[in-house]
Amino acid sequence: MRWTRAAVVASALSIVLAGCGAGPSDRPGVAVERPAVGGVPTTSVAPAPPPTAQVPKTDLSWRDCTATTVDQLGLGPAPAGLVLECAEFSTPIDASGSVLGSFRAGAMRARTAQTPAGAPPLVLTSGTDRSSTATLAGMAVAGGTLLTDRPVVAVDRRGIGTSQAIDCLPPSVRRGLADNGQFGPEANQPIEAVTGYSQDGTIACRDFLQPYEGTFDAPHAADDIEQLRKQWQVEHIDLLGAGNGARVALSYARKFGDHLSRLVLDAPEPVGGDAVTKEDQRLQGAEAALKGFAQRCVGLSCSLGADPRAAVEALVDRAASGGLGDISANALLTGITGFLGAPRADQPARVTELADALSAAGRGDRAALTTLIQRESAATAADGQFVNRCTDTQQPPTPVKAQELTTTWDQKYPVFGRAAAIALMECAAWPVATAPAMPEKLALPVLVLGGVADPVVGSGGSSSVTGALGAAGATHATLTWQGWGHPVSTHSSCAQRAVVTYLKEGKLPGDGTACPA
Template sequence: MLFTGKSISGGGRSALGGRGGKPFLVAGAALLALGVMGQYGPAGEAAAAPGARAGEPYRPAPLAWGACHDLPPGGPAPRSFECAELTVPLDYSKPRGKTMKVALIRLRATDRAHRIGSLVFNFGGPGGSGIDAFAGGSAAQFKKLGTRYDLVSFDPRGVGRSRPVHCAGDKRKDEWLAMDTSPDNASEKAALLSRGRAFVKGCANRSGKSLPHVGTVAAARDLDVMRIALGERKLNYFGFSYGTWLGAEYAHLFPKKVGRTVLDGAVNTELNPLRFFREQAAGFQRALGHFGTWAAQQPQAEPNAKAKGLTKDAVVTRVATLLHSLDTKPIPTDTRRELTQSLGEAGVLTGLYSKAIWPALWQAIQQAESGDGTILLALSDALFQRSPDGHYTNYLDASGSIYCASTPQRYTERDVAKALPAFTKASPVFGPTLAWRSMDCTGWPVKGTPAHHIAAPGAPPIVVIGNTGDPATPYTWAPALAEQLGSGVLLTLNGEGHSSYMTGNPCIQKAVNTYLLHGKPPVNGTKCQ
């Protein structure tokens, strides 16, 4: 999926001592010897489990917090963090059956005397490691909230350190990602469809037993077990991008357990995949135009730009021309890999996620026009979470697996062919690739969760934030989600980039902080510039 949120990050090592996403299970007794022990939750509360008989609720084991290991650089000192593993049912219809571990990380509130409780984060994806995102720099952006909250993040089931799914090795991912994703002829189409079948087969062979259990509904139920294990009567939650879908699903399942909740970079959960990808394509095309307006005003990057008549449309045309040329003539980089059309397109997409990346994107485009694809390839690698040594996290594996477990639609080649004109109209640059993305779940060995309306009757105010310049979760999705929930409070940023709070906009941060710290939501319809 392409609503990655904060998942554009590195990482891939276990916070509990393992490597390559394989958790090292620290003995509870050893952590108890260090004097760290969690709580069951309020008054012996147990999480509801669908399909369980009366008297068979799931009761989480205590959380044993201890030192974290192998965290990515960039955030607070590793010793500031604590890590633990939450035991949850693998299958919530069988609460007394097999279990699995969900890896957690936290920073304890600095003002313990005025502590409110725990604030749980999901930074997006699907497939992004919440531990890597949090420890790698995101935690530093929530210092004010961290005065009165224990800040908690986690790797959702199927991701990173939480029973990760795997579908392919690093070399195979390199090959697949370099392939043409907007086929122009029969042979390219056949290759793309063959790649899709191989990915599905790899997921089934390597992680078949996990695939039925990694969907958004199961992850939302994990949140309620987490709430109880953290000792909270209600879940205080801050979700970004895909994390808004997860948070909305939680509110739908447990409206009476919703605490102070913020959903930033909202996903419209009512859309089928074809419409979802088409609206996302339009969002990236619109963001490319905004980038073009900015680039045309950068004389330092383009000497005598105004004399050359550089305009927004000219910049967009240059990007389209560059990507089209890569279709038949990839260009070299400072690695052994070439920049192909699909990798170049991914690099451009990455650069549109944040206005802070626009200077690097503009430099990358000009460099590629001169025959060097190094920077665009680096941007592409950031999106797909490939490290310089060639190792990928399991983001790609988990992203597809979670999405396909969460949606029931399975499209055919004929469906895509019928939809292609509308996709190309929505985005001449990105439309064809995103149209073919709608077949990602075709042939998936597990049926996705049946489509259902998400609403949260009886829930307290849920702040839903939309950014008018958001490429990945277009702004119109925010008022749609706020209305679906019923108790949604819409907060708008007239800005650029994916999501809003982490742009640093003072108006957005003040509104969110006031709500989370003092319980006063913004007025519905509040706009920030």
């Protein structure tokens, strides 16, 4: 069932977002000399240890969904012993009672044969970047040490993944946004075209959701996690927020910090700042990830030839001029970026898969590339993500500024820049909300993970996040992974070991620790 203007009643929904997993890198952390931030008390009196999470007293009604999940997400056969279980729970549309009614939130639990039966779960949210359940499925298939320590429960944000779906965008608007207006009547004026699609999409979705249109922000997503805690009947939970999910996790820390036992922020998006600055940071990460892919591609003698990056740039230019049929430049980049971020990108065979799909498209065979784009578009461009993402957008640029950036970023980021500048107008018409407030006081050590080549959020978010944590009085430490992809905990076994230690003991690694690729 989908969102309506009447009382919201939901049923279980199929998972439609895609991702893929491969084994994370498994190398030890390296201590980096830098001023300590977290983990070192400033007095001779040791601080009291943080509370520990508990095993749910009243759990959800889980059902096995392993085979359907890995099939629908294109993950291939599930590793032996992996169990994915799906469930739904009811949560108020607005916990304050200003809007009555409830809806169904979707959740997934992952465990293996080695997962201790009595271990408390780690709650995961990846926000709007990709459904949390798809993120968890990719992490579970990729393997590593996290699931051998405890089960992980992912909670999908409203209207995304297995949570109650939103179907509000007119098909023409949905396609126009996906293609950056390349094939519409204003194809020669893409900034104006996407601005128009934003206006039409905003009107359609806000009218459709009324009076619930204001309940898709990060604080409401935090309320949904709190509702899960209440249903479990536990006092404390462990929480991992990845990418945009870090915004949700920080909102939870502000509103319900007394119920947190551990907090991990994995590749967090920046807090504060305007949309242009955030996108510029993401573009830096995307270019760095593409460089990493190209280097590995050369090492494998892949089908893109001696200069894979140049081959990708040429294919994007070809798509922009209509040379790939109905595949737009923005759709092509959606597929590439999703692939670079997913754990599949760390497996040599998968690097070859992307290279072969791009090479075949260059020769006129677009079947493999089309499948890849469809999978990644479903993972990142659902109507629910449009609503949530636009609700989160702060200080979008004017059309004049976006037009300037089409030139500036095209020169600075030749592969991704121009399309990113046009896409900045996707949420131009959505009313700008006040940025979620950061925690004012947080007496909890916080682990922050970051990557040097993150195509989803870039690498510039950690400093603003640690600044907010410091202002709240929280001790914290940052661990940096030297590889490419998103998020860190899916890719790096070194980072996973740090997370496991932190979850067990509340102990942070040395600030500035580096995990090799």
